[in-house]
Amino acid sequence: MKINLPETGQKRVVIVGGGFAGLELAKKLVKGPYQVVLLDKNNYHQFQPLLYQVATAGLEPSSIAFPLRKLFQKCPNFYFRMTEVQAIHPEKRCLTTPRGIVWYDYLVLALGAQTNFFGNAQFLAHAIPMKSISEALYLRNAILSDLEVALTTPEYERRQGLVDVVIVGGGPTGVELAGALAEMRHWILPKDYPELDASEVDIYLVQAGERLLPGMSHEAAQSALYYLQSMGVHVILGDRVIDYDGSWVCLKSGRRIYSKKVIWAAGIKGQTIQGIASTSIGPGNRICVDAFHRVKGYNDIFAIGDVALMKEDPNWPEGHPQVAQVAIQQGLNLGNNLLRQMQGKDLIPFRYIDKGSLATIGRNKAVADLPFWNTQGWIAWVLWLFVHLFALVGTKNKVFVFLNWVWNYITYDQSLRLIIRPWLRKKQGENTPSCPE
Ligand SMILES: Cc1cc2nc3c(=O)[nH]c(=O)nc-3n(C[C@H](O)[C@H](O)[C@H](O)COP(=O)(O)OP(=O)(O)OC[C@H]3O[C@@H](n4cnc5c(N)ncnc54)[C@H](O)[C@@H]3O)c2cc1C
Known part of the structure; x- marks a missing residue:
């Protein structure tokens, strides 16, 4: 056909x-x-x-x-x-x-x-990737649902597993995600979940190499590390995640971290x-x-x-x-x-024109490696905002994202914390439990 x-x-x-x-x-x-x-x-x-x-x-x-x-x-x-x-x-x-x-x-x-899970079946089965919108939504639901469950979980150990997040991979994706989660913990958690102790929420960023952002300059890597640590992210350098069973993350050094959420940003x-x-x-x-x-x-x-x-x-x-x-x-x-x-004309071989690299860590914090200039902090952050805004496809998207960012900047808040799961047909025999005597 x-x-x-x-x-x-x-x-x-x-x-x-x-x-x-x-x-x-x-x-x-x-x-x-x-x-x-x-x-x-x-x-x-x-x-x-x-x-x-x-x-x-x-x-x-x-x-x-x-x-x-x-x-x-x-x-x-x-x-x-x-x-x-x-x-x-x-x-x-x-x-x-x-x-x-x-x-x-x-x-x-x-x-x-x-x-790329490097052929590890455990990572494939339990770690959360972030390569598409559906995976990003899955992650959003997992983060928000686990916070809801944590509120009704009295045991400290179990609660820790629900609220802690481990990010594997210290490239731009891992760094940006760690920064965004740290900001969420700082600005949103105390308002949305006042009964939850925000200091219980640990964010780990594990990077196998000795520095973050391997594709960027040394200054960019140093600044990113400084920003993340000042935001309370536990950055683990020179160690490798070797196993994860859905609960325990095992590092090559022998260290173990208990977490229900491992986000995989370690390779493609x-x-x-x-x-x-x-x-x-x-x-x-x-x-x-x-x-x-x-x-x-x-x-x-x-x-x-x-x-x-x-x-x-x-x-x-x-x-x-x-x-x-x-x-x-x-x-x-x-x-x-x-x-x-x-048109019968000669073909032109490809030559890449490198316009530079950017990564943002949080509000007013970003790093930029440009062809003739490296900068960090507020200027890099503004640059990052505009580059991403202009690269977005569609005028409506540009306007919406810009307004969202301005709103978030002024209010220190986003209002999109909805847990929307795909509809699943109920299995036969599934019913509501009766009220206890
Ligand atoms: C989380 C994340 C953050 C990133 N941040 C940055 C950044 O800050 N700056 C930067 O420069 N780059 C960044 N990148 C990398 C950048 O997004 C990629 O380099 C870019 O998307 C590559 O473009 P592409 O067209 O090759 O592939 P893609 O944009 O991935 O597009 C591939 C398309 O192919 C389709 N497809 C795949 N297989 C099939 C199939 N069998 N049949 C039909 N359709 C198929 C997919 O649906 C998709 O639409 C990031 C990537 C990720 C995942």
């Missing part, structure tokens, strides 16, 4: 993934002579850099998501289908999905990355897809591409963004960092090249 798509006589470019890379490419290509087909398992684009604010009840999920169809409403050569691609068949130039087969002239894999790997030869897959499960984003061994299949590994850029011989700017610039470059190819 074929997925229903019109035959317009145009060459068809099928893009799998509507993240930063896929979206940028589609925006470029819809202006050209191609038929552009975007496939994504979700019907929205998600802005991952702000997931941690959804997880800590600072922003609504709808503020950081944008419906993919809405973006391309006025593009007659654009088609979106919500489906999960299962396999590619390069010899037949088609891919299979649960909804049917899609044929392509050019295929672009912009699949992004997935959480490329999304997998069947059909690409194993010889084209590199370290970190990333798909090896040449300087024109062509997957090694294929002429008509490209990969961009987090899933791609390009070693041809002289400044990045081990591949580019898996960040939004790389994905956006790769989407743009591939789009330009596909248009140039149609």
Whole structure:
């Protein structure tokens, strides 16, 4: 069965993934002579850099998501289908999905990355990842529900397990999440849960390396450490989480921490897809591409963004960092090249322009490594706010997020602490317990 798509006589470019890379490419290509087909398992684009604010009840999920169809409403050569691609068949130039087969002239894999539990079944079973809006919502529910349960738990030990949080991984995600949780403990807990002793809530950040933010400068790492420690976060450096059974976190040093919530921010790997030869897959499960984003061994299949590994850029011989700017610039470059190819022009090899890195720890506290200048504190924080605001997709989202942030800044509060669980049908025989005698 074929997925229903019109035959317009145009060459068809099928893009799998509507993240930063896929979206940028589609925006470029819809202006050209191609038929552009975007496939994504979700019907929205998600802005991952702000997931941690959804997880800590600072922003609504709808503020950081944008419906993919809405973006391309006025593009007659654009088609979106919500489906999960299962396999590619390069010899037949088609891919299979649960909804049917899609044929392509050019295929672009912009699949992004997935959480890497490094093959540990215990982490997979018990730790909470934060790579999508649904995972961020799960985390928000877990944090808020456990606080509610803690209020009705008289035993100190059990209560500790419910309120304490362990974050694994001291990269930007771990640092930003630790900061946001520490602020929540400081500003929200005493108001929302006055019967709960906020000093009982411990936030641990465990980083295997000797410093935080390994991809950033030494000053940034030092400042982040200082900020987090001054906010009461227990930062554990040079130690590794080796086991977690859902209750006890075991570190390599022998230390044990009792916690019902371990948040996994310790690594990612490329999304997998069947059909690409194993010889084209590199370290970190990333798909090896040449300087024109062509997957090694294929002429008509490209990969961009987090899933791609390009070693041809002289400044990045081990591949580019898996960040939004790389994905956006790769989407743009591939789009330009596909248009140039149609016009018989030479293709342009990809060169990444690094505009710098930012991470925020809390109110007025952030770190910024810019091409010619590193700064920390208030200026870095304001920079972080504006960069993220402008990068968000959709004017309404920008306005809502801005208003939310202003409101939070003035009131020291967010009002989004709702526990909304997905509806589950009640099992037969499940009934309300009767009142005790
Ligand atoms: C918590 C967090 C915080 C981050 N913070 C920052 C930051 O501050 N700054 C920064 O620069 N970067 C940050 N990043 C990294 C940044 O978000 C990624 O580098 C960027 O999203 C990569 O873009 P992409 O298009 O390659 O992949 P993604 O944005 O992940 O998009 C991939 C898309 O592919 C779809 N997809 C995957 N598999 C399939 C399939 N089989 N079939 C159909 N669709 C599929 C997904 O639904 C998704 O829409 C952060 C990431 C996370 C998780």
